[in-house]
Amino acid sequence: MNALDRFATSKLEALDTAHLRRSLVDSVREDGVWIERNGRRLLSFSCNDYLNLTHHPKVKAAAIAAIKKHGAGAGASRLITGNHPLFAELEARLARFKQTEAACVFGSGYLANAGIIPTLVGEGDLLLIDELSHSCLWAGSQLSHAQVQTFRHNDLTHAEELLTRSRGDYRHALIVTDGVFSMDGDLAPLAALGALAQAHDAWLMSDDAHGLGVVANGRGSVFASGRKAPVDLQMGTLSKAIGSYGGYLCASQPVIDLIKTRARTFVYSTGLPPASAAAAIAALDIIESDAALTARPLANAQAFTRALNLPLAQSPIVPVILNDEMRALEAQQLLEREGFLVTAIRPPTVPKGTARLRLAFTAAHPEAEIARLASVIRERIL
Numbered sequence: 173m174n175a176l177d178r179f180a181t182s183k184l185e186a187l188d189t190a191h192l193r194r195s196l197v198d199s200v201r202e203d204g205v206w207i208e209r210n211g212r213r214l215l216s217f218s219c220n221d222y223l224n225l226t227h228h229p230k231v232k233a234a235a236i237a238a239i240k241k242h243g244a245g246a247g248a249s250r251l252i253t254g255n256h257p258l259f260a261e262l263e264a265r266l267a268r269f270k271q272t273e274a275a276c277v278f279g280s281g282y283l284a285n286a287g288i289i290p291t292l293v294g295e296g297d298l299l300l301i302d303e304l305s306h307s308c309l310w311a312g313s314q315l316s317h318a319q320v321q322t323f324r325h326n327d328l329t330h331a332e333e334l335l336t337r338s339r340g341d342y343r344h345a346l347i348v349t350d351g352v353f354s355m356d357g358d359l360a361p362l363a364a365l366g367a368l369a370q371a372h373d374a375w376l377m378s379d380d381a382h383g384l385g386v387v388a389n390g391r392g393s394v395f396a397s398g399r400k401a402p403v404d405l406q407m408g409t410l411s412k413a414i415g416s417y418g419g420y421l422c423a424s425q426p427v428i429d430l431i432k433t434r435a436r437t438f439v440y441s442t443g444l445p446p447a448s449a450a451a452a453i454a455a456l457d458i459i460e461s462d463a464a465l466t467a468r469p470l471a472n473a474q475a476f477t478r479a480l481n482l483p484l485a486q487s488p489i490v491p492v493i494l495n496d497e498m499r500a501l502e503a504q505q506l507l508e509r510e511g512f513l514v515t516a517i518r519p520p521t522v523p524k525g526t527a528r529l530r531l532a533f534t535a536a537h538p539e540a541e542i543a544r545l546a547s548v549i550r551e552r553i554l
């Protein structure tokens with residue numbers, strides 16, 4: 173065995189020993205909730221397809237029509253020849269929905285965060301980040317070379333302490349946080365963070381990957397308090413409730429203009445396929461016109477948290493924390509035998525000692541199955 177293969181093998185063995193190895197399983201998604209795996213049909217509580225739009229007939233038809241007209245791929249970066257007209261339409265729709273002047277669509281949410289943050293802050297700037305923020309906000313932060321300081325999860329007092337102590341030493345300051353935390357399902361206090369940012373001459377960016385389509389009539393976490401929180405940069409993904417693929421930023425016109433000329437993951441990466449943009453536009457049509465649909469994932473999550481006496485769900489994501497990695501994996505296997513797909517989430521996705529089941533509720537989950545899932549977890553796992 174050569175040195176590279178020896179290195180890979182020993183890393184894998186260490187991960188196996190720690191129960192931290194990850195592996196791929198073929199999964200055939202039949203619709204928004206049913207999935208076939210290992211020859212079995214399971215009800216999935218692990219897809220982020222909150223509104224089941226990946227399989228919606230209108231969304232699929234829009235994607236197919238776009239492929240017929242524009243082809244399967246964009247063919248180049250948007251700044252070269254990849255800027256098919258669906259982008260302008262999609263960006264106008266996103267900006268209107270998020271109540272901003274403009275928007276920019278990226279290849280994915282991960283690429284958006286890896287591109288936006290280094291465009292806005294760099295050496296000599298301060299970046300404050302919630303400790304439970306998503307991996308790609310950390311990636312963007314590290315790429316920026318700004319001074320990164322972590323504040324305790326949703327702890328405004330801690331964020332304020334850091335700003336009071338350090339703000340004066342830096343040129344610009346940016347606060348970044350998930351709007352809906354992806355592994356915990358709780359919301360960031362965006363209105364208060366916005367006020368804090370304004371008081372300290374800082375900018376605020378929220379990642380609404382799990383808020384768009386499912387929080388505040390679908391408008392997302394920035395609108396959770398009933399009115400728009402002062403968030404300068406509303407980032408999100410088209411890959412979850414929207415049911416397609418891609419990422420976006422909604423912000424002022426000058427900020428979007430700067431991003432479109434400087435963000436490396438925008439400039440040097442191929443534009444999104446036309447089908448993804450067309451599907452996202454069709455999904456926004458549905459989200460903006462069907463308030464009953466956008467309310468259902470949260471209502472289903474709340475039915476589950478009520479059944480288990482857990483804190484009332486604030487989003488469609490509900491964690492059941494089991495601490496130990498093996499216990500989480502065994503719980504996943506037990507639920508699979510009961511016909512449910514609920515993947516165990518382990519470090520480093522979540523902090524050490526907080527391995528968990530992460531449940532994602534969607535509009536189409538049958539009420540009786542939610543009740544049965546709650547009773548299996550209550551009686552045989554907790």
Ligand SMILES: *Cc1c(COP(=O)(O)O)cnc(C)c1O
Nearest residue numbers: 280281282306354381409411418
């Ligand atoms: C999924 C996710 C992303 C990444 O979005 P993709 O479009 O899947 O790359 C970013 N932020 C958060 C909080 C997420 O959960």
